[in-house]
Amino acid sequence: MISDLLTTDADAPLQRTRRELRLKIKPSTAARGTLDGGWWPWSTDPAAEFPALVAALSSWVGPARHIGYHPDDWDPAENKLTVEGWTVHLAAQRTMQPNTVVLAGPNLKQVRVLVVPPATPGGVARAVLRSASGSDTTATAEDILASNGVSLGKRTDMRT
Secondary structure, eight states, X not given: OOSOSOXXXXXXXXXXXXXXXXXXXXXXXXXXXXXXXXXXXXXXOHHHHHHHHHHHHHHHHSSOOEEEEOGGGSOOOOSEEEEXXXXXXXXXXXXXXXXXXXXXXXXXXXXXXXXXOTTSOHHHHXXXXXXXXXXXXXXXXXXXXXXXXXXXSOOOOOOO
């Protein structure tokens, strides 16, 4: 697995037509923990954000069939998306760890990423991504966010 699926440039102007996927994944030789990396979406709209994540992580889990997420972190959404010709079931679950998203493929292979709240300032967000994708990281999403100064309270409207 590639340790850095893409680089981020949070200071670039927001482009609605084509935006970078701000995602960092641990190297395959990394310590196993509760997270496989970090993701900094542009908004809290699952229909706008999840397709790019699914496409990027499909090489690891196969065509993702399910995405689990905590409903307080995201806007309401339909329970299905079509991504690259396949159906992805969305499951908003209160039992999910906040600030995480879990993608599961057809063979039940999973990837769990920390979700950096979209309104997080660029420098802080990049530090969270580095922490979540570090080779020796075994901390939880809550611990990584807190150690980087990200508020863990219930989200306010952060749509962009």
